[in-house]
Amino acid sequence: MNGASVPALRLDVRVRNGGDGLMVARQEHVYELDVVASFIWRRIDGVHSVADIGTALAGEYGIDPDEATADVAEALEPLLADGLITVKD
Amino acid sequence: MIDLDRIMPELVRHHLLPATYQCVFVAGSLIRGWGNETSDVDIYIVTDSPWQSGSADPRPVQLRNGLVPAEIHHLAGRRWDIEYWHAEQVDELLEKVGWEDVNRGGAAARQMSWLENDFLERVSYGVALAGQSYLAELARRREASAFRSLMVARALDYLDLSTEDATGQLDSDDVESAVIAAKLAFGSAVDALLASHGEFGNNEKWRARRMRVVTPKELSFEDYWSVETMRDFDPATPRSWVEQVLARCNRIATEVVV
Structure with a gap:
């Protein structure tokens, strides 16, 4: 996955909003997302790239865009591995 | 659409009101302003003792006392649907949707019937014809619950x-x-x-x-x-x-x- 990759949610992913963060799941894979990971999750729409989400994250938290993009890619890797998202390169 | 002042006298006249009760309230689409000429009048009576009547239709609920008697009455071409909930059933229902039960897993709350959902939904906007403070307390308890x-x-x-x-x-x-x-x-x-x-x-x-x-x-x-x-x-x-x-x-x- 790189900055140009475009993530999309699988249609059969389950989501619960507990107020502080999201719980997302597909089949037997369950993730409790913290506030930052929930911010990233909400921007996965099959249109915006990893770099786009990184830019938004950088703006929200006042961090370097390149670093933020790397953080986004790192956060998405396990979700991709467990089939909660797909990625178009 | 409906003259609420006519309801209590009509219930008395047709022996549809128990001797003692906690509350009588009207709810449903007519009260919400969504009704029409064919809408039922939905009346709830919270009783002190089980309603006994040869004409009552027992409706199932998932409570220890698993039946809520209901009477059907017609006035001026409109159907009245009257449910008689025993006060103990109401208390049990509110316990069932309480945070204590839900935090233990909420097994009872997952077994809620259509009738129970309707009752709990309607206490918040129902209009009390008698027992206004009882209905207000019911609405408060429901709002504080996990419903x-x-x-x-x-x-x-x-x-x-x-x-x-x-x-x-x-x-x-x-x-x-x-x-x-x-x-x-x-x-x-x-x-x-x-x-x-x-x-x-x-x-x-x-x-x-x-x-x-x-x-x-x-x-x-x-x-x-x-x-x-x-x-x-x-x-x-x-x-x-x-x-x-x-x-x-x-x-x-x-x-x-x-």
């Missing part, structure tokens, strides 16, 4: 089931079934959203009315109505419609706080 969270969670569970159906059907090229499942998923997503804003209800025929009442920021009425009426559905590309609807359901579920 809202339970209704949101139940709708999201239904959403998950329909979504799973729709995606499985798409995978097996059963696209017509997937369209129906996606429509069901969307209805559940909207119900979850409405429940999170305090609008509950068993009957989907009032969903548009409830959307008008809530006007949730997460979904405009126009967007809701577009999917509800399948405005963008193209018979030539049903798969695309299903995918768009499921994606929208997912966005709604993301914003609904359980």
